[in-house]
Amino acid sequence: MRLIKSAIEGHYCAYTALQNDPRVATLRDTPEFSQLLSAAKPCQNNFLSERAQVSH
Numbered sequence: 351m352r353l354i355k356s357a358i359e360g361h362y363c364a365y366t367a368l369q370n371d372p373r374v375a376t377l378r379d380t381p382e383f384s385q386l387l388s389a390a391k392p393c394q395n396n397f398l399s400e401r402a403q404v405s406h
Contacts, residue, residue, distance in 0.1 A: 351382050358386060363393030
């Protein structure tokens with residue numbers, strides 16, 4: 351969990367991977383994982399928004 355949290359704080363926002371990666375399947379039912387997923391979503395949205403601005 352600390353590694354995932356650290357990655358999100360470092361702007362590695364693997365929201366979709368966190369939802370689908372079988373290696374973290376056992377963590378998905380924990381409250382801590384839910385919090386991390388909630389933090390990863392806006393992180394990913396910010397990344398996608400910035401990427402779209404650079405593309406134009």
